[in-house]
Amino acid sequence: MSTWDWQVFCKDTIDGKIVPSCFGSGGDITYLDWLLSAWGWTLSVSALALLVALLLGSLMGILRTTPHRGLVLLGNAWTELFRNIPLLVQIFLWYHVVPALIPPLRSVPSFILVVLGLGLFTSARISEQVRAGIQSLAGGQRMAGLAMGFTLPQTYRHVLLPMAYRIIIPPLTSESMNIIKNSSVAFAVSISELTLFALQAQEETSRGIEVYLAVTGLYFVSAFAINRAMLFVENRVRVPGMIGGGGH
Amino acid sequence: MPMIEMKNVSKWYGTFQVLAECSTQVEKGEVIVVCGPSGSGKSTLIKCVNGLEPFQQGEILVNDISVGDPKTNLPKLRARVGMVFQHFELFPHMTITENLSIAQIKVLGRSRDEATERGLKLLERVGLKEQAAKHPGQLSGGQQQRVAIARALSMDPICMLFDEPTSALDPEMINEVLDVMVELAQEGMTMMVVTHEMGFARKVAHRVVFMDQGRIVEDDAKEAFFGSPRSERAQQFLSKILHH
Ligand SMILES: Nc1ncnc2c1ncn2[C@@H]1O[C@H](COP(=O)(O)OP(=O)(O)O)[C@@H](O)[C@H]1O
Numbered sequence A: 001m002s003t004w005d006w007q008v009f010c011k012d013t014i015d016g017k018i019v020p021s022c023f024g025s026g027g028d029i030t031y032l033d034w035l036l037s038a039w040g041w042t043l044s045v046s047a048l049a050l051l052v053a054l055l056l057g058s059l060m061g062i063l064r065t066t067p068h069r070g071l072v073l074l075g076n077a078w079t080e081l082f083r084n085i086p087l088l089v090q091i092f093l094w095y096h097v098v099p100a101l102i103p104p105l106r107s108v109p110s111f112i113l114v115v116l117g118l119g120l121f122t123s124a125r126i127s128e129q130v131r132a133g134i135q136s137l138a139g140g141q142r143m144a145g146l147a148m149g150f151t152l153p154q155t156y157r158h159v160l161l162p163m164a165y166r167i168i169i170p171p172l173t174s175e176s177m178n179i180i181k182n183s184s185v186a187f188a189v190s191i192s193e194l195t196l197f198a199l200q201a202q203e204e205t206s207r208g209i210e211v212y213l214a215v216t217g218l219y220f221v222s223a224f225a226i227n228r229a230m231l232f233v234e235n236r237v238r239v240p241g242m243i244g245g246g247g248h
Numbered sequence B: 001m002p003m004i005e006m007k008n009v010s011k012w013y014g015t016f017q018v019l020a021e022c023s024t025q026v027e028k029g030e031v032i033v034v035c036g037p038s039g040s041g042k043s044t045l046i047k048c049v050n051g052l053e054p055f056q057q058g059e060i061l062v063n064d065i066s067v068g069d070p071k072t073n074l075p076k077l078r079a080r081v082g083m084v085f086q087h088f089e090l091f092p093h094m095t096i097t098e099n100l101s102i103a104q105i106k107v108l109g110r111s112r113d114e115a116t117e118r119g120l121k122l123l124e125r126v127g128l129k130e131q132a133a134k135h136p137g138q139l140s141g142g143q144q145q146r147v148a149i150a151r152a153l154s155m156d157p158i159c160m161l162f163d164e165p166t167s168a169l170d171p172e173m174i175n176e177v178l179d180v181m182v183e184l185a186q187e188g189m190t191m192m193v194v195t196h197e198m199g200f201a202r203k204v205a206h207r208v209v210f211m212d213q214g215r216i217v218e219d220d221a222k223e224a225f226f227g228s229p230r231s232e233r234a235q236q237f238l239s240k241i242l243h244h
């Protein structure tokens, strides 16, 4: 346990022999191969869940700011439901309970269920941010849009949302970073992502430190990349003459 | 047929009555000034005209179209009623040119070229041609309000509503906005203007409406209003704003 042994990643996962190129061939895989594939699963779960969360979270956030009481209620109920149940419990609900209640879902791969679970959980949080962003514009912009003859959807599309999204880029950034971190719950339903890799690889190789350091590094790199990308976007869409791109 | 006709309009927020049996009309080409103390319901009244605020009783006709009728296509009606707000409400993420053309394109279906050309012509008219590529945040308040007027005009409105267009401006910028409005009035635009700028009222208004606590308590020809307002409240109000 005294020295680090990074060669562990070059070992074949079946016979434990070190492969010179560190990448397996002919169907054999090394721990490095496994690590990279696990990273791929983490990124896939995160990216798809983020897509689901952005779409549904935006929709629900928007509904909560409409003048229609029924739609507001729907958005509020959605948000409270998915915000107030722990994420891990939601994942288990999707995995064990929902397919039992809705038989056609039994054939849906657990990858999809995890994407839905993580996506809906995060959609509640994004719904909060979108609602707050729209409401921070106060009533003046909405009235100005409507007064020009825009329909309500056009007012959202051309007037309210472009500014609201600019305002909420910072919280959306942390939500996107959270989703990478939260994707680790997928191990609970046996998705072969980074956390599951860490658990299994350290068991097989007894090289927990190297394994966890590598996994930690990849989580960090992924979240950091999102952070940078969002900063880039924030700068690209910054409105001239406005401090911080915010409202007024 | 008046351009704007209000008949016994009443509105409540919960149990609080903001508007009480308000009736007035604006003829085509007429300019009326609405004044009254803060909280008397002036903004609410003017927002009822283009249906931005719903009202529970009475009737408002704009160009013979009933605003309160659920069957009325409000976006279509609003597209023809220009509105200028106290806080300008330009769209901050768009350039001045885009601010002037977006509704022409999306609402009236004009081509981008046509809309841009019309927008730039109006921008020139309010003296801001050089600012076309800027964003609203880069303009002074007075300039923003002139753009807002040009934006409303870009839709070829049949009448214009102004809600305290100069009260958020630094004093030295008030006149540049009033000048544009005076010119508009002199060209025959039908205007309903909430303002305390009595100089403007004296110059171009045909009638002055005075509101207090949700009621229209004076509705007089300009000469009569400035000569001898009947109600004590109106007299007090006038002496206050004329001598402050
Ligand atoms: N959304 C609202 N809910 C409740 N009360 C309101 C609302 N908007 C305005 N009011 C009240 O209605 C009254 C008239 O407001 P407003 O039309 O803005 O007056 P003015 O423009 O003459 O200052 C005020 O007492 C104000 O507090």
Ligand SMILES: [Mg+2]
Binding pocket: B042, B043, B044, B164
């Ligand atoms: Mg007001």
